[in-house]
Amino acid sequence: MNRFFKGCDRMKVWVAHEKDTLRTIADKNHLQLEELITLNPCIESPDQNIAGKPVYLPSLSDFTMSDVDEIPTCTVSTDYINNWIPLTSLEDMAKTDYDVLIIGTGAGGGAVLWRLCEQWQNQGKRIGIIERGDQVLQSHARNISTMNGERLTKYFNYVSRPLPGSAPEYPGARQLFALGGRTLFWYTFTMRMHLSDLMKWPIPIDELKTYYKIAEQTMNVTGEFTTDSSYTEILLNRLWAKGYATAEKIIMAADLTPQSYGRVHTDVFYSSISFIAKALNMMTPFDLAVNARAVQILHDQGKATGVKVMSRDKNSYILKAKTVVLSASTFETPRLLLHSGIKSRALGHYLTNQSFMIGTGTMSRTEFPAALGTLGIMITQTPEKPYQVLMAGPGDFYWYQTYEVKPLTAEVGATFFCYGRTESRYENRITLNPNRLDEYGVPEIQVHFSFNEEDTAVIRKMEEGIKQIASSAGIILISRDGRPAICLMPRGDLHHDSGTCRIGDDPLTSAADQNGQIRGVSGLYVADNSALPSIGCENPTLTTVALSIRTADHIVANS
Ligand SMILES: Cc1cc2nc3c(=O)[nH]c(=O)nc-3n(C[C@H](O)[C@H](O)[C@H](O)COP(=O)(O)OP(=O)(O)OC[C@H]3O[C@@H](n4cnc5c(N)ncnc54)[C@H](O)[C@@H]3O)c2cc1C
Incomplete structure (x- = not known):
């Protein structure tokens, strides 16, 4: 040889x-x-x-x-892409007439993109999507092996920023501008809105249920994340024994399918990057640009014609589109519309968010068998208890990375997240502040938000509710990390803000019609949290995704 x-x-x-x-x-x-x-x-x-x-x-x-002369030499490919996700420059996007242009790549924008690509396969349609932020993570933060709970929280604090104009009435609000939006960090709790709330929506219940099913299937929603976890099972039994009939294992957007047949499930926790990945594998090409900030919606004689976009170095581009979908978030979507001269009585109003209370407690480790698992329980609202309680543990979280070493401790912790119903009120709103322009020349917003008497009454009930649940489950409430055992989080800290472009039948109380079309401008749609007409006590994102898919179907049907 x-x-x-x-x-x-x-x-x-x-x-x-x-x-x-x-x-x-x-x-x-x-x-x-x-x-x-x-x-x-x-x-x-x-x-x-x-x-x-x-x-x-x-x-x-x-x-x-x-x-080896007689053996043919292999050719080596030198073809390359310059990124892990294909990007298109704004220069090139400005040369295209888009059928649909989507603004924002968070939960709403990702869902619309995927659905359009899925429905329009091989039809020669042109879809564009632009994102103001950069590429911050390639997947949900929890899918990244170097993250643990503490690092993840600190990294979120680093990449997000306080919402300008939120003080003093909404001081806890933060914004994240990034490919994938806030779904890079969301907790993935994906419960449906309560039927009693959905009954008041302008969409037939059966239709909503269909779109919930599509959203749940696409996002791998499961109630099995804490199955076989003795921590969850034992506390659930204690709660049921005390009459908490609505207590259940927590529902999450997490792919629990084992790796098999060569198919690798890397996206355990769902993010909008997963929507984009699905869209990439459809037979519908689309263009994606990051660091591309929509600064104005262009419209002529009551019809959307495109979007003015600025790059990070402040160059302007006009992107032409027959249909524009705004998925820039509850604060940025109405801001863009108002700045573009689009006005209606409800636009920017009805800003809704739940009150948010956190409780912390502890239990003796000896109450549980050797294999503890994690705690993930949800207790849904009832007419008497207009709040939802989620229980996580052993620390602040219901998950941990495979590399984390969990030392045996004498005590186990439990955390309560409690979301209280608030009324959607006209007075709670965002307005433009013409005296404060950002670096792109767009007016900053000012947030006006308060709780009314009913909201405050719910907050008192929540405090009592946490105490009763803790007592029923055998949890002793204690302060943790300098935080009182039960405390109300600052207004705005909860990322469930919604309603500023809500859908509805009445033009006086809804900025968009029931398909998400902004009133007064045809071809202009909204598909993000701002479209939600109400949020009850539940986490809103599954519903935003379901509605966004429905809006995409409406666009396809009317194209
Ligand atoms: C830590 C954390 C935990 C959460 N946990 C949960 C949970 O468990 N369950 C739940 O239901 N929800 C949860 N949420 C909330 C959830 O993330 C939001 O409900 C959801 O992401 C909202 O989707 P969106 O499309 O409205 O906005 P976003 O996801 O914020 O997306 C908006 C996108 O638009 C982009 N954008 C903004 N302005 C422009 C512009 N002018 N031009 C171009 N692009 C623009 C932004 O950069 C962003 O990518 C959580 C959020 C956080 C931060």
Whole structure:
């Protein structure tokens, strides 16, 4: 067997095989015999059988192995993409007439993109999607093996920023501008809105249920995340025994399918990047640009015509589109509309968010068997208890990374997240502040938000509710990390803000019709949290995704 070694530049070594001499090696490899003799002074004769001996050869650049001459050489691809996700420049996007242009890549924008690509396969439609932020993470933060609860929270604080104009009435609000939007960090709790709330919506219940099913299937929604976790099972039984009939295992958007048949499930926790990934594999091409900030919606004679976009270096581009879908979030969507001269009584109003209370407690570890697992329980609202309680543990979270080492402790912790119903009120709103422009020349917003008497009464009930649940489950409430055992989070801290472009039948109380079309401008739609007409006590994102898919279907049906 011939073996070829490469050392430093002049140290190429050939291991001679049976019957090899310096002369045969020179012949086979088209080398000068004299050169070989000079390089191998220890070999006495050029015709000596040197089988098995190392032979020094000239450098590789002027030498090819004739042994393999007859085998065709593989071609090596030098084709490349310059990113892990294909991007299009704004210069190129400005040359295209889009059928649909989506603004924002969070929950709403991602869902619309995926659904349009799925429904329009091989139809030659042109879809564009632009994102103001950069690429911050390639997947949900919890799918990244270097993250744990603490690092994830701190990283979110680093990449997000306080919402300008939120103080003093909504001081806890933060914004994240990034490919994937806030779904990069969301907790993935995906419960449906309560039927009693949905009954008041402008959409037939059966239709809503269909879209919930599509959203749940697409996002891998499951109630099995904490199955077999003794921590969850034991506390659930305690709660049921005390009459908490609506207590259940928590529902989450998490892919629990084991790896099999060569199919790798990397996206355990769902994010909008998963929507984009699905869309990439449809037979509908789309263009995506990041660091592309929509600054104005263009419209003419009551019809959307495109969007004015600015790059990070403040160059302006006009992107033309027959249909524009706004998915820029509860604060940025109405801001863009108002700045574009689109006005209606309800636009920017009815800002709705739940009150948010956190409780922390502890239990003796000896109450549980050796394998503890995590705690994930939800207790849904009832007419008497207009709030939802989620229980997580052993710390603030219901998950941990496979690399985390969990030391055995004498106590286990439990955390309560409690979301209280608030009324959607006209007075709670955003307005433009013409005196404060951002670096792109767009007016900042001012948030006006307060709780009314009913909201405050719910907050008092929540505090009592946490105490009763803790007592029923055998949890002792204690302060943790300097936080009181039960505390009300600052207004705005909860990312369930919604309603500023809500859908409805009445133009006086809804900025969009029931399909998400902004009143007064045809071809202009909203598909994000701002479209939600109410949020009850539940986490809103599953509903936003369901509605966004429905809006995409409406666009397809009317194209
Ligand atoms: C830590 C955390 C935990 C959460 N947990 C849950 C949970 O468990 N369950 C739940 O239901 N919800 C949860 N949420 C809330 C959830 O993330 C939001 O409800 C959801 O992301 C809202 O979707 P959206 O499309 O309205 O907005 P976003 O996801 O914020 O997307 C808006 C996108 O638009 C982009 N954008 C903004 N302005 C422009 C512009 N001018 N031009 C171009 N692009 C623009 C933004 O950069 C962003 O990518 C959580 C949020 C956070 C931060």
